[in-house]
Amino acid sequence: MKNWLPRLVAKAPFTVHTKLIGAFFTIAALLIIFGIVVIQVLSGINRRSEELSQLRRKVAAFRRLQHDTTAQLYSVTSALLSPEEQTLESSLRQLNEFRYDLDRLQFVTRDEVELFNKIRKEHEQLVQMIIKVVELTRGHEFTKANELRLTKTVPLADILERLTNEMVNRAEADMEAKVDESNRAYMTSRWVVIGFAVGSIGLAILLGYAVSSSLMGPVKLMDNQLRQIASGDFSKRVEVPNRDELGTLADNLNRMNNKLRDLYQQLDAASRHKSDFLANMSHELRTPLNAIIGYSEMLMEEAEDRDRKGSIPDLQKIRASGKHLLELINAILDISKIEAGKVELFPEAFNVKALIEEVSGTVQPLIEKNSNIIAINCDDDLGDMYADITKVRQILFNLLSNACKFTEHGTITLDAVHDYSERTSRLLVSVIDTGIGMTEEQMGKLFQPFSQADIQTARKFGGTGLGLAITRQFCEMMGGDIKVRSERGRGTAFTVRLPMAAPPPRADAISSATSGDSSKSV
Amino acid sequence: MPRILLVEDNEMNLDMLSRRLKRKGYEVVIAGDGEAGVAMAASERPDLILMDMSLPVLDGWEATRRLKGMPETATVPVIALTSHAMAGDREKAMGAGCDDYDTKPVDFERLLVKIEALLKKQEKP
Ligand SMILES: Nc1ncnc2c1ncn2[C@@H]1O[C@H](COP(=O)(O)OP(=O)(O)OP(=O)(O)O)[C@@H](O)[C@H]1O
Numbered sequence: 149m150k151n152w153l154p155r156l157v158a159k160a161p162f163t164v165h166t167k168l169i170g171a172f173f174t175i176a177a178l179l180i181i182f183g184i185v186v187i188q189v190l191s192g193i194n195r196r197s198e199e200l201s202q203l204r205r206k207v208a209a210f211r212r213l214q215h216d217t218t219a220q221l222y223s224v225t226s227a228l229l230s231p232e233e234q235t236l237e238s239s240l241r242q243l244n245e246f247r248y249d250l251d252r253l254q255f256v257t258r259d260e261v262e263l264f265n266k267i268r269k270e271h272e273q274l275v276q277m278i279i280k281v282v283e284l285t286r287g288h289e290f291t292k293a294n295e296l297r298l299t300k301t302v303p304l305a306d307i308l309e310r311l312t313n314e315m316v317n318r319a320e321a322d323m324e325a326k327v328d329e330s331n332r333a334y335m336t337s338r339w340v341v342i343g344f345a346v347g348s349i350g351l352a353i354l355l356g357y358a359v360s361s362s363l364m365g366p367v368k369l370m371d372n373q374l375r376q377i378a379s380g381d382f383s384k385r386v387e388v389p390n391r392d393e394l395g396t397l398a399d400n401l402n403r404m405n406n407k408l409r410d411l412y413q414q415l416d417a418a419s420r421h422k423s424d425f426l427a428n429m430s431h432e433l434r435t436p437l438n439a440i441i442g443y444s445e446m447l448m449e450e451a452e453d454r455d456r457k458g459s460i461p462d463l464q465k466i467r468a469s470g471k472h473l474l475e476l477i478n479a480i481l482d483i484s485k486i487e488a489g490k491v492e493l494f495p496e497a498f499n500v501k502a503l504i505e506e507v508s509g510t511v512q513p514l515i516e517k518n519s520n521i522i523a524i525n526c527d528d529d530l531g532d533m534y535a536d537i538t539k540v541r542q543i544l545f546n547l548l549s550n551a552c553k554f555t556e557h558g559t560i561t562l563d564a565v566h567d568y569s570e571r572t573s574r575l576l577v578s579v580i581d582t583g584i585g586m587t588e589e590q591m592g593k594l595f596q597p598f599s600q601a602d603i604q605t606a607r608k609f610g611g612t613g614l615g616l617a618i619t620r621q622f623c624e625m626m627g628g629d630i631k632v633r634s635e636r637g638r639g640t641a642f643t644v645r646l647p648m649a650a651p652p653p654r655a656d657a658i659s660s661a662t663s664g665d666s667s668k669s670v
Numbered sequence: 671m672p673r674i675l676l677v678e679d680n681e682m683n684l685d686m687l688s689r690r691l692k693r694k695g696y697e698v699v700i701a702g703d704g705e706a707g708v709a710m711a712a713s714e715r716p717d718l719i720l721m722d723m724s725l726p727v728l729d730g731w732e733a734t735r736r737l738k739g740m741p742e743t744a745t746v747p748v749i750a751l752t753s754h755a756m757a758g759d760r761e762k763a764m765g766a767g768c769d770d771y772d773t774k775p776v777d778f779e780r781l782l783v784k785i786e787a788l789l790k791k792q793e794k795p
Pocket residue numbers: 479546550551554581583584585586594595599600601602605606610611612613614615616617639640
C-alpha cells in the first residue's frame with residue numbers, strides 16, 4: 149500500500165503537468181459528487197417532511213369528520229326535541245357541510261378508498277334517514293320520527309362514528325410510522341453524508357500522497373545524488389521509476405554524473421602524471437647538476453691549491469648558478485611531492501632553541517648580503533619540541549630567507565614564544581622585517597604555488613614563488629597555521645603556530661592543504 | 671691517515687667525491703654496488719663508510735644492515751647519502767643503522783664536518 153501507489157503514479161506515462169491536472173480534476177469531481185449526494189439527501193428530507201405535513205392535515209380532516217358526525221347526531225336529536233323550523237333547517241345544513249367535508253377528504257384519502265366509500269355509503273343512508281326524520285317531524289308525527297331516529301339514525305351514526313374513528317386511528321398510526329421512518333431516513337442519510345465525506349477526504353489525501361510522493365521521491369533521490377556528486381563521489385546512479393519530466397531529469401543527471409566522472413578521472417590522472425613527471429624530471433635534472441656543482445667546486449679548490457686564482461670568480465659563478473638552479477628544482481620537487489600526497493611526517497624530539505640558532509647560522513650570509521642585522525628573541529622556556537625537524541627547519545629557513553631577500557639595510561627580528569594559552573601548547577615564531585612590505589592585493593595571492601607579489605618583484609628578486617606555498621602546507625600538515633601582517637614600504641611579519649607535540653599524522657592534511665584557502669589575516 | 675670506503679654507483683659522483691676526499695688527505699677505497707661495498711668493508715677495514723642509498727645489486731639500507739650485523743664491521747660508522755629527500759629517507763637510513771645522514775648533492779664542507787665528528791667519536795672510546 150505504502151509504495152505501489154506512488155510507484156504506479158510515477159510509472160504512468162504522462163507528464164507531471166497532466167498528472168497534476170488529473171489529480172485536481174479527480175478532487176473536483178469528488179466535490180461535485182459529494183454535492184449531488186447532499187442535495188439528494190436534502191430533497192429526501194424535504195419530501196418526507198412534506199408527506200408528514202400532508203398526513204397531519206389528513207389526521208386533522210378525519211378528526212373534523214369525526215367531530216362532525218357526533219355534532220350531526222346531536223343536532224338531529226336536539227331538533228327532534230324542539231321541532232322548530234330553524235333547528236331543522238340548521239341540522240339539514242349541517243348534513244350538507246358534512247358532505248363538503250367528505251368531498252374534500254376524497255383528495256387526501258387515496259389509501260383508504262374502501263373505508264372512505266363505506267363511510268360515504270353509511271353517511272348517505274344516515275342522510276336519508278335524517279331527512280326522513282326531519283320530514284316526519286315537520287309533519288308533526290313525532291312518535292314515528294323518534295322511533296325512526298332510535299332504530300335507524302342512532303345505529304347508523306354509531307357505525308359512522310366507528311368508521312371515522314378507525315380512519316383517524318389509521319391516519320395517526322400512519323403519521324407515527326412516517327415520523328419513525330423519517331427519523332430513520334435522517335439517520336441513514338447522516339451516515340451516508342459522513343461516510344461520503346470521509347471517503348472523499350481519504351481518497352483526496354491518498355491521491356495527494358501518491359502524486360506528491362511520486363514527485364518528491366525522485367526529487368529527494370536526485371538531491372542525494374547531486375550531494376554525492378558535489379562531494380566527489382561519482383560511483384552511484386540515481387534510479388527513478390518515473391516516466392515523466394522527472395524521469396528525463398534523472399537520466400540527464402546520470403549522464404552528467406558519468407561525464408563528470410570521466411572528466412574527474414582524466415583530471416586526476418593528468419594531475420598525477422604532472423606530479424610524477426615533475427618529480428622524475430627534477431630527479432633527473434639533479435644528477436647532472438650534481439656534477440656541475442661538484443666539479444666547479446673541485447676546480448675552485450684546485451685553482452686555490454695551484455695558485456691560479458684568476459679563474460676562481462668564473463668558477464664561483466658557475467657554482468652559484470648551479471646551486472640556484474638546484475634550489476629551484478628542489479622547490480619544484482617539494483611542491484610536486486606535496487601535491488601528489490607523497491609527503492610524510494617523521495616527528496622526533498629536538499631542542500627548539502638549538503634549531504633556531506642553527507637556521508639563523510645558515511641564513512647569516514643572506515642577512516649580510518643586503519646589509520641587514522638580525523635580532524633573535526627566544527623564550528627561556530622553549531624547551532623541546534616533538535615534530536618533523538626537517539620541515540620546521542625548512543619553514544624557518546623559508547621565512548628568514550624571504551625576510552632577507554625583501555629587506556635592505558634593515559632589521560630582521562625572530563621572536564620565538566612558548567604559547568600555553570590553548571589546550572595543546574604551541575610554538576609561536578614570528579619573523580618580522582623592515583623591508584618593502586606588501587599591499588593588500590599582494591597579500592591576497594600569498595601561499596599559492598608559483599605566485600609572487602608581482603612581476604617586477606619577481607624580476608628583481610628572483611625565486612620561484614614556491615617558498616610560502618610549501619611553508620603553509622608544512623604548517624598545516626603539522627596541525628599549525630601561518631599568518632601574515634604587512635604594510636607596503638614598512639615591513640612584513642609572518643607568524644607561524646605549531647603544536648609543541650605533533651599530533652598523529654593525518655592522511656587528509658595533505659589534500660586539504662593543497663586546496664588553497666589561504667589562512668591570511670591582516 | 672683515516673681510510674674511507676666510498677660506496678657509490680654514479681661514476682661522476684664517485685670520481686668527484688674520491689678526488690676531493692683524497693685532496694683533504696683521506697685514503698679512499700671505492701665500491702660500485704652494495705655487495706661489493708660489504709665485501710670491501712670486510713677486507714679493507716675502513717675507518718668510515720660513505721654509503722649511497724640507491725645502489726644496484728644490494729641497496730644502501732640492506733648493505734648497512736649487513737655491515738652492522740657483522741662483528742668485524744659493526745663498529746665502523748656509516749654516513750648515508752641520499753638524493754634530496756623529504757619523504758623520510760633520513761629516518762629510513764637511521765633505522766638501518768647509519769650513524770649520520772647527508773643529502774646529495776653533497777655540501778662538501780658540511781660532509782667534512784660530519785666525517786670529522788664521527789672519526790673523533792670513534793677515536794675517543
Ligand atoms: N618578507 C617579505 N616581504 C615582502 N614580500 C614578501 C615577503 N615574503 C614573501 N613576499 C612576497 O611573497 C612572494 C612569494 O614568496 P615565496 O617565498 O613563496 O616565493 P619567492 O621568495 O619569490 O621564491 P622562492 O622562495 O621559491 O625562492 C614573494 O615573491 C614576495 O613578493
